[in-house]
Amino acid sequence: MKAGAGYIAVVFLFLLCSCQKExxxxxxxxxxxxxxxxxxxxxxxxxxIFNQPYTNAFGExxxxxxxxxxxxxxxxxxxxxxxxxxxxxxxxxxxxAIGNTLxxxxxxxxxxxxxxxxxxxxxxxxxVSGAQSGDLDPAKGMFWxxxxxxxxxxxxxxxxxxxxxxxxxxxxxxxxxGEHKAIRSIVLPAPEGRQITLKxxxxxxxxxxxxxxxxxNAVHALSIADNAFVHSPGSLAGLYxxxxxxxxxxxxxxxx
Numbered sequence: 212m213k214a215g216a217g218y219i220a221v222v223f224l225f226l227l228c229s230c231q232k233e234x235x236x237x238x239x240x241x242x243x244x245x246x247x248x249x250x251x252x253x254x255x256x257x258x259x260i261f262n263q264p265y266t267n268a269f270g271e272x273x274x275x276x277x278x279x280x281x282x283x284x285x286x287x288x289x290x291x292x293x294x295x296x297x298x299x300x301x302x303x304x305x306x307x308a309i310g311n312t313l314x315x316x317x318x319x320x321x322x323x324x325x326x327x328x329x330x331x332x333x334x335x336x337x338x339v340s341g342a343q344s345g346d347l348d349p350a351k352g353m354f355w356x357x358x359x360x361x362x363x364x365x366x367x368x369x370x371x372x373x374x375x376x377x378x379x380x381x382x383x384x385x386x387x388x389g390e391h392k393a394i395r396s397i398v399l400p401a402p403e404g405r406q407i408t409l410k411x412x413x414x415x416x417x418x419x420x421x422x423x424x425x426x427x428n429a430v431h432a433l434s435i436a437d438n439a440f441v442h443s444p445g446s447l448a449g450l451y452x453x454x455x456x457x458x459x460x461x462x463x464x465x466x467x
Contacts, residue, residue: 268428332363332394386444
């Protein structure tokens with residue numbers, strides 16, 4: 212009996228030490244830190260102004276009248292390790308025409324990060340669940356039909372190079388499955404590889420630029436003259452998705 216009791220004591224001490232090691236290795240500080248995320252629509256680095264004339268890489272004039280995209284699964288990152296955030300909704304519809312949709316705050320119990328990640332688009336499950344509420348409400352103008360699902364990103368405007376009778380261009384990019392999937396995963400490193408240390412008494416603001424000019428010329432060359440109307444999933448929509456996945460970059464990280 213004494214030998215058995217001794218064995219049990221040894222096992223107990225081993226398990227206790229293991230648990231203590233796991234707690235010690237946990238990077239959580241036990242505090243909560245606030246990070247303010249701001250998306251800034253720009254054209255070639257300058258703040259977007261609706262209906263102002265711009266010129267793309269092909270020398271084509273254009274103006275912008277609408278710019279929207281879905282954000283989901285946003286997380287901070289530290290050396291490619293995902294740091295979960297709290298107080299975050301499943302989907303956010305960023306609309307350049309509605310300022311308060313472009314900024315929000317998240318919280319984390321990790322005090323260092325050097326990048327962030329998010330998904331641009333609506334995942335397949337929510338695409339086949341029919342019309343929904345909140346930012347997925349069809350009234351937001353980002354839903355086709357139950358079969359075609361959600362528009363992941365939208366860009367509308369006008370150009371003298373458009374072949375559409377009214378001179379407009381409309382890119383409604385969607386597709387949630389197979390080779391025509393328009394959902395894109397975005398990973399953004401902090402500028403100059405900075406390591407950001409959060410403080411529990413301060414708010415850190417991350418400004419992310421979304422450069423519309425990349426829609427036309429990034430991974431693929433897509434002129435307005437050749438393509439002025441995209442309103443369904445397909446290979447062309449996939450090319451635009453490849454391009455808009457490159458439009459994001461972290462412009463600044465500041466502490467307030």
